[in-house]
Amino acid sequence: MTCSQYWVKDNDAPVDVAPPGCFHESYAVLRLKALYQRQQSAPGVCSYNTSVLYQFWSHFLVRNFNIRMYDEFHLFALEDSHNKLLEVGVSNLIKFYGVFTVGSKRFP
Numbered sequence: 243m244t245c246s247q248y249w250v251k252d253n254d255a256p257v258d259v260a261p262p263g264c265f266h267e268s269y270a271v272l273r274l275k276a277l278y279q280r281q282q283s284a285p286g287v288c289s290y291n292t293s294v295l296y297q298f299w300s301h302f303l304v305r306n307f308n309i310r311m312y313d314e315f316h317l318f319a320l321e322d323s324h325n326k327l328l329e330v331g332v333s334n335l336i337k338f339y340g341v342f343t344v345g346s347k348r349f350p
Contacts, residue, residue: 272298280318288322288330296334304341 260266272295279289299315315338319331 269298277318280322283326285326286328287326288328293330296331300334300338300341303338307342 272291276289276291276295280292283289283292296315296319299311303312303315315331316335319335322328322331
């Protein structure tokens with residue numbers, strides 16, 4: 243599979259060349275690992291993969307909105323906020339809302 247742009251963690255825009263030391267991981271694999279780790283983690287603990295998944299959702303859904311993916315993002319962010327006392331998901335959800343609503347003003 244050829245990709246002309248790469249989304250890199252902590253970047254707000256895609257890059258044309260993957261930075262040195264980066265590796266490709268499919269969404270499906272990241273999602274499975276993150277959700278498994280999310281179930282296993284103690285209250286107040288957010289795994290690295292779960293954090294990356296929340297960041298991915300907040301960036302990806304702005305340009306590629308998918309209702310099923312959004313529903314999962316929203317559900318898990320709120321669950322983590324209530325049950326595990328985590329704000330990682332909610333802070334990424336708020337970031338998504340901010341970018342999404344500003345971007346939507348461009349469209350009549």
